[in-house]
Amino acid sequence: EVQLVEYGGGLAKPGGSLTLSCAASGFTFSNAWMTWVRQAPGKGLEWVGLIKSKANGETTDYAAPVKGRFTISRDDSKNTVYLHMNSLKTEDSAVYYCTTVYRGHEFNYWGQGTLVTVSS
Amino acid sequence: EVVLTQSPGTLSLSPGERATLSCRASQSVSSNYLAWYQQKPGQAPRLLIYDASSRVTGIPDRFSGSGSGTDFTLTISRLEPEDFAVYYCQQHGGSLYSFGQGTKLEIK
Numbered sequence: 001e002v003q004l005v006e007y008g009g010g011l012a013k014p015g016g017s018l019t020l021s022c023a024a025s026g027f028t029f030s031n032a033w034m035t036w037v038r039q040a041p042g043k044g045l046e047w048v049g050l051i052k053s054k055a056n057g058e059t060t061d062y063a064a065p066v067k068g069r070f071t072i073s074r075d076d077s078k079n080t081v082y083l084h085m086n087s088l089k090t091e092d093s094a095v096y097y098c099t100t101v102y103r104g105h106e107f108n109y110w111g112q113g114t115l116v117t118v119s120s
Numbered sequence: 121e122v123v124l125t126q127s128p129g130t131l132s133l134s135p136g137e138r139a140t141l142s143c144r145a146s147q148s149v150s151s152n153y154l155a156w157y158q159q160k161p162g163q164a165p166r167l168l169i170y171d172a173s174s175r176v177t178g179i180p181d182r183f184s185g186s187g188s189g190t191d192f193t194l195t196i197s198r199l200e201p202e203d204f205a206v207y208y209c210q211q212h213g214g215s216l217y218s219f220g221q222g223t224k225l226e227i228k
Binding site for chain 2: 035037044045046047050061063064097102103104105106107108110111112113
């Protein structure tokens with residue numbers, strides 16, 4: 001059974017940093033492309049960024065609102081993907097989900113999400 | 121960047137009725153890489169449809185997707201009580217992904 005478990009959410013101050021982790025199991029993590037998707041309270045879904053597999057160069061891509069501030073990395077030995085968030089803004093407050101990427105185009109497995117609140 | 125616009129924002133129907141949800145793209149969606157998700161309160165989204173019309177294994181056949189280019193539709197042929205939720209479309213173009221703003225399907 002595929003499982004994705006996010007952790008590391010919490011309260012951060014504007015301008016601060018936070019790192020989220022997502023531990024994966026039940027599939028061959030090293031072959032998987034992984035993404036982060038966020039959802040502000042009461043709002044819709046927003047794609048944050050992607051990291052491809054090592055076989056695909058571990059290439060990353062980011063949505064415009066987070067580009068230059070957020071970085072995605074992975075540790076295949078730990079079956080874990082990370083979201084490093086810097087220069088946080090209040091508008092980054094959201095539930096952050098990690099997902100697997102199906103065929104490079106859709107998000108087929110999702111974690112339960114972890115809440116990040118950016119507030120002074 | 122491809123912007124997806126979903127309509128209506130809210131759809132009020134009764135169990136047993138047919139639901140038609142629309143997703144319109146600001147430019148043609150690459151290779152019809154258009155997906156649909158269902159999200160219930162307090163839960164993560166669930167992938168229903170990919171490639172505009174392919175149903176994920178285990179999704180009931182009352183859910184169907186159609187469309188191409190810039191206009192896509194999710195149809196639920198006969199609503200069950202568990203189908204009332206928020207639905208999102210999502211596309212992949214180039215190196216970017218985007219979601220529509222969602223349609224809330226509520227019980228009338």
